[in-house]
Amino acid sequence: MKKQRIQQVLATDKKAKPQTDQLEFGRVFTDHMFIMDYSSESGWHDARIVPYEPLTIDPAAMIFHYGQSVFEGLKAYITPTGEAQLFRPEKNMERLNRSNDRLCIPRIDESFAIEAIKQLVSIDKEWIPTSEGTSLYIRPFIISTEPYLGVAPSNHYKFIVILSPVGAYYKEGINPVKIAVENKFVRAVKGGTGEAKTGGNYAAGLMAQELVANKGFAQVLWLDGVEKKYIEEVGSMNVFFKINGEVITPALNGSILEGVTRNSVIQLLKSWNVPVTERKISMEEIYDAHKQGSLEEAFGSGTAAVISPIGQLTWDEQDLVINEGKTGKTAKRVYDTLTAIQYGKEEDPFNWISKI
Incomplete structure (x- = not known):
């Protein structure tokens, strides 16, 4: 070219x-x-x-x-x-x-x-x-x-x-948001356009987003379009869960957008020797972890919000309050480090920054 x-x-x-x-x-x-x-x-x-x-x-x-x-x-x-x-x-x-x-x-x-x-x-x-x-x-x-x-x-x-x-994408800023788990509508399936950043994906999510916004939720959490069982992503963010000290994020499967911030979070966590795993994770597993007291944190990642802690997940009319609705230490550390690198306030050991 x-x-x-x-x-x-x-x-x-x-x-x-x-x-x-x-x-x-x-x-x-x-x-x-x-x-x-x-x-x-x-x-x-x-x-x-x-x-x-x-x-x-x-x-x-x-x-x-x-x-x-x-x-x-x-x-x-x-x-x-x-x-x-x-x-x-x-x-x-x-x-x-x-x-x-x-x-x-x-x-x-x-x-x-x-x-x-x-x-x-x-x-x-x-x-x-x-x-x-x-x-x-x-x-x-x-x-x-x-x-x-x-x-x-x-x-x-x-x-x-x-x-x-x-300014901030969410009015809550780095404070935790409430997310509703979507059981009815489908955003994308493997083989579709879910892993592409195309307008139609977002148009497909508007109805679900509008319905939960009226109930005070910031976003919806999408489940897989076939079984409606496995977690995929939040409307405008990838998602992470910390369970028993391990950070888990849904594996890229053809219907999940490969976020740049997601990739950066994974690299950061690995550099800190924090166990991080990309795999299928079901809403049932999250529910069980919450019930057992081992769900320590949940947060979203994306360019617009950077890191957005999740203080509550609502699934089948059950409210799962996470970390007492407060920002977790891991989410805060990731947010502080990423933004410090982005704004040139901290050293960039990953060669992520491109000067203008």
């Missing part, structure tokens, strides 16, 4: 930036965005950074009708010395290409995509908030744009990157 130059057209009118204490997740966007086009004749071409603005797309564009799209999520952080940096962007681009493969979307040049993201963040660096727990969320995504109503892979695409200054 031939490297190309990124054209830049800078905004003349800059938008007002929000106050840090008013930041919500994904509501405000910066002055610029990156766009690159694809056609079957020319491949990926016309890479450019332009002012943030609405897109003009044909009503027959295939994205509207067949949902051929993929996306990623990562963040930029400001260090105490004022440098901007990314956390493991190469893992996000690797996963984007795996999602591309599953959705029949042409692969992108991963190193070029990272360079484009760095240029875009550098231009909008002043949008990166500096208060504790805040960051600049980066959303790369690809949509199919060919105007055609036949059911087939598109011949035209747009790869776009937008930026959004964000």
Whole structure:
């Protein structure tokens, strides 16, 4: 794939930036965005950074009708010395290409995509908030744009990157959240698109999410789509359980998203000699461990929330309160270490950080 130059057209009118204490997740966007086009004749071409603005797309564009799209999520952080940096962007681009493969979307040049993201963040660096727990969320995504109503892979695409200054994903922050175990609806099954980061997976989870949100839950915990027995992931996070000193997370099985934060948590725990296992784990096992008093902690992991302790799981109308509803020591240590590395406050022994 031939490297190309990124054209830049800078905004003349800059938008007002929000106050840090008013930041919500994904509501405000910066002055610029990156766009690159694809056609079957020319491949990926016309890479450019332009002012943030609405897109003009044909009503027959295939994205509207067949949902051929993929996306990623990562963040930029400001260090105490004022440098901007990314956390493991190469893992996000690797996963984007795996999602591309599953959705029949042409692969992108991963190193070029990272360079484009760095240029875009550098231009909008002043949008990166500096208060504790805040960051600049980066959303790369690809949509199919060919105007055609036949059911087939598109011949035209747009790869776009937008930026959004964000605060905490959950209003609870690092405080424990309440999660409802989903028994009725199914998000994904092995052989489907569960391991790809595509919009349809999230659309499939909205009904369950809405129903539990009305009852005060932050998210749903999905079980496998066949037996509805084995734990998979939370709506926007992978999930971990600490039982008798061992940390257990569901093994990747074709219907679970391979989280970048998940991978980082596993590496951290192993470096601390904390026993960590990837395997099938049933809700029955979690219930029994809770009943016996051996379920010490539960927490989710993801780019948006980083680490989110789970203070309560509700399953079949039974409330399983975990660690007295308090943040566990392991979750807190993982959160503190990951965020310290991300913000450049602690040494990065894993070579995770990419400077801008």
